[in-house]
Amino acid sequence: MTFKLKVPDIACQGCADTITESLLALEPSAKIQVDVPTKIVTVESTVSLENIKQAIINAGYQIE
């Protein structure tokens, strides 16, 4: 499944890296794209949307 999530707190590449790492910890083979200007995280993963959201929240970010 491919999920698109808006994470308004993303401000820089450091935020993008933190979110990417937390999602890779969840599923190492996930494909993750973080677009800093639009603050959109695209995740291609077999993990449920709920778990993806939780990983982003645990990394310290809120999802819109």
Ligand SMILES: [Cu+2]
């Ligand atoms: Cu940042």
